[in-house]
Amino acid sequence: MTTSGLYLVILSAGLTVTANILLRIGIIRAGGLGGNPAELLNSLFRLVSQPSFDIGFLLYGLASLVWFRVISTEPLNIAYPLLVSMTFVLVTLGATVVFHESMTFRQLAGLAVVLTGIVLISGK
Template sequence: MKTSHLYLPIVAATISAIGQVMLKYAMVRVGRLHLSFGMIGHALVEPIFVCAIAIYVLALLIWMQVLSTTPLNIAYSILAVTYVLVPVFSYFAFGEQMTPGQMAGVALILVGVAFIGKL
């Protein structure tokens, strides 16, 4: 398998995970979301929220490149690495703890992604 078939999905997943952490940080600052124009307006003036959306757009553009060059069954499976990155990033960004069961799940996901990457 070409290295690019592995590289780009992992890049897209990493950028998406960073966007997810930034979005969480922004929503902590904005507060509980009540779907109203005022609350949405409040979120839109939060710089971290705007950066998170920009990062999602970047991840989408990279994902579009992935889809144009990589078999979907491989690319989408590799995208599961976000389930590993988000908990790790959350630990460092927010001090969120992981249970042993969650850590085992993360390890299983990594093993699965590694198997898919070897195909």
């Protein structure tokens, strides 16, 4: 993987993580997403009325465009595991910091294993 490819994977992961956090903030502020079909349209309207949700949605689109660039130039068997593992670790940490979700020792150990995998995959 090239250095520029690695930077683009990191950028795509960062955008994806930020998008996920903003989407969740928007969904929480909108009162959730209605479960029954009668409430769905009203729930969707409340969602798109939330700036956090809208920005998160746009960032997801931007992350996709960056990702398209990555997969057009870099080996998918390296880029994809890096993207997924980075987003896994960063979303988990972001949820802990932003939403005060609990983090168990088992989760921390799992994150350490994933981080080790990132180092092994991205190293030359």
